[in-house]
Structures are given as C-alpha cells and as structure tokens.
Amino acid sequence: MVPPPPPPSPLESDPDEMRRFGYAVIDALVERQRGLRDDVPWRGGSRRDLEPLLREPCPEEPGDPDAALRRALTEILPRAGRIDHPRFFAFVPSSPTWASVMGDLLATGFNVFQGTWLESAGPSQVELVVLEWFREWIGLPEGAGGLFTSGGSAANLGAVVAAREAAGHPERPSVYFSDQSHSSIERACRIAGFRDDALRRIPSDAAYRIDVAALSDAIARDVAQGRTPVLVSANGGATNTGVVDPLPELADVCEQAETWLHVDAAYGGFAALTPRGAATLSGLxxxxxxxxxPHKWFFQPYETGCLLVRDPADLQRAFHVLPEYLQDVELGFEHVNFADRGLQLTRAFRALKVWMGLQVHGRRAHADAVDKGIELGDVAEAALRAAPEIEILSPSSLGIVCFRLRPEADGVPWPEERLEALNRGIQDTIVAEGTAMMSSTRLRGRYALRLCILNYRSTAADVRAVVERVVALGRERVGIVEG
Ligand SMILES: Cc1ncc(COP(=O)(O)O)c(C=O)c1O
Structure with missing residues (x-):
C-alpha cells in the first residue's frame, strides 16, 4: 500500500500560488522599468523617518504575501537610488538588461551551488565559456582564466592574495598603486595582511596617470633595501576620472622587476569591446x-564581478584547500572546482546572467552600448566647454568627466572654499530637485563635480539637459552672490 503523502511543510508553496505571486513580482518589476525615466533618479530617507516605518518585531506567524510585496514596493524599495535611471550619473552606475535579470532569477530559482564541478557541471562549463569570451575580449593569452566574484573588491582581493603567494609570501613585501587607485586595492592589501609600511601610493601625473618613473624609483629603492615587490596595481579606468594608466610601460617595468602586474579594470575593462576603448586600454x-x-559597464545586475589571471594555477595555489568532507569533489584538473580559485565555497551561478544577456542581445549590442557611454562622455564635455565659467578638471575618458563652476570676480578666480560651496550647492540642488543623480570627488584637493555615464538608456538629450541645468543654477547662484 502506498503511504499517504506527508502533510506539506509550512515552508512549501502551492504551485498555483507560486505562479500567482511570481507573476505579481514580475509585473512589479516590469512596471518599475516602464516608469523609470519619469521617476526621480534618487530618493533617500533619514533614519528618523525609516525607523518608525520599518522597525518591528519579527513576525512569528505566517502573513499575507501580497501585503509583504506591497510594503516592499512602497515602503522599502522606492527609498533608494535608481542606479539604472537614465540620468543616474553618480558614482559608477549599473543598468542591467532584462535578459540578465531573468538569468539571475533563474540561477537563484535553481539554487545552483557553483563551488564544485560535481554539484554544477553544466553551470561550471558555462562559467568557463563566459570567462573565455572575456579573456579574448581583453586580450589575455590562451590558458588564462579565473572566476566570477561578488564584485570588483572581491576580485581585487583575489589578485592581491594570488600575487602574494606567487611571490612566496615574503617577509618584507611591498605593493604599488597610484594615488588614483580604487580604495578596494588598499582594503585588499589590509585583508591580505600587508601593513601600512608595505603600501606604496605612487603619485599620478597631471593627467592622473601613474608616474611610471616614480614607480620604477620606488621599486628600485625597495629592492635595494631588501624588500620584495609583490604587485603593481594599475588602473584600467580610474574611478575618479576614467583615466587609464600607461599599461605598456607598466608591463615593461613589471617584466623587468619580475613583479605581478594587476589591472583594476573593474569599471573600464569592457571598453575593450570598442575600437576606441581598446586603443585606450592597449597593453591590458x-x-x-x-x-x-560586469555589474558596472556590462549591463548585469549586482553582484557580478570577475577576476582573470594569466595562469589560473596562481589562484589554485593561493586558494585550494581540500578537506576530507570534500574528497568526492576532486574530479581531475579539467573539471574546475571554482571554489579552488577564490574565497567562496558556496557560490551563486553568476555566469548565467551574463550568458543569458549575451544569448538574447548578442555581443555587438553590448559593445555598442559601451561605445555609446564613451560617446556621451564626450557629449558632456563638449556641452560643458561651451559654458565659459566651467572648468574641466579631467576631460572625458571612458564615460567620465570631472568639472566645476569657476566664476571670477574682476578677473580673479574665487577662493577654493567659496568655489566648493558653490559647486556643492549646485550638486545638492540637482539631486534634490530630481534632475539627475550626480556625485562629487576631489582632484588634487579641488572639489569636482563628476558625471559617469554608462547606462544604455541614457541619451545625448539627458546629458545636455543636466549640463544646461548645472550651468543655469551656477549663473543663478553667482548672480545672487555677486548681487
Ligand atoms: C576601478 C574600481 N575598482 C574596484 C571597484 C570596486 O568594485 P565593487 O564595488 O564591485 O566591489 C570599483 C567600484 O566602483 C571601481 O570603480
């Protein structure tokens, strides 16, 4: 006699209810996308407002899924940046395609364990395939490989640890990066155990490119003092300015010093898909x-980072550990266990979203969208240059341009504090009124407004509208101040 089916777990969902709720979620996502352009690019909220809204005891008993979805859609999710808004030009934007979002959903729904080949043969093969596409695009030699990571910070950490091991984990290491490098490099060094006295922040030149002569001197000085250079980290698109370090010269220096050259091309690397980007990144x-x-300029949802190394054995050496309870997962070298290449044992199947985006839209559409970002950076620069009171602090490079309003009083520029207050005020207004999401930085100590234009939805009209508004606000304010 067949035993009666056990009562379903209270955590189980009925298939009809799964469909109904799933469609409701998809409908909400599609509506969000449809209304994105007419929405504001950013909305925040103070802790004082959010505490009473969301602070509550954890529900002990089941609740209504529709009510939970409604709350998520009205109380939680709207109070955030719309990173994929066509006028979100702050920090480093991200604009995933729907195909990639669906790929991510699929990977989550199938709950793939992408740590070992045994648990994810097909997915692991796809990760190898997509990494191979990336390898070809950026010009690394055959045999190079790596893994998908949570993001650029995790990828940079992987590189630093692999380089440290490749150098034999020396007693007195030194690591070199520019004063324009992303903070994740320094953080990676700290996590990897390098003390402050091992870090060499090399100055950048007038164009914000690392000073190669200063780097060579620093390496020579360290070697003479018995230190071991472990890694030089170059920028393949610096976060501040989009500027690329002189990669061929750096490769020469590293070759001579027998030092690991890492290129942090987290945001800029996919520019290699376009002829002008490839020229800028030559030497990569x-x-x-x-x-x-890929969650920056390759149209993927968070979290999608990637580390590629010339010789994946460098990653194996740094990260491979085989405990007895995983003895079943060693299937031979060609069956890659991605857990052996990085920090995570349990890993999501991140490659699927990238694969899905490329299956649906193809490589060319992705490349064209990257090229459009480069073009719109140039459009922004041209529009800014048309206003005489604008000073370009760093010209358009890989979709980023930095500038400020710099009015003069009787032919004399305003003092720095006054310029900063003026520009900060303009930025605050642009964000508060919902024209755009824009962020600032500092270049050689000067407060700089910064546009980073990477979204495939953004148009020249979006860019010009923001520049015009910045200039108009500036004129208004200067008029008021000069009164
Ligand atoms: C050049 C560069 N490297 C690394 C990172 C860190 O990447 P993630 O935020 O994905 O960890 C960023 C982020 O903006 C970046 O611009």
Missing part, C-alpha cells in the same frame, strides 16, 4: 591579472 593583455565588473 600583458597584465598578469585583470579585474572586471
């Missing part, structure tokens, strides 16, 4: 490791 393929962040 000579790196020993490269960080890429």
């Amino acid at each position: 393929g000579r790196a020993r490791s490269v960080t890429l962040d």
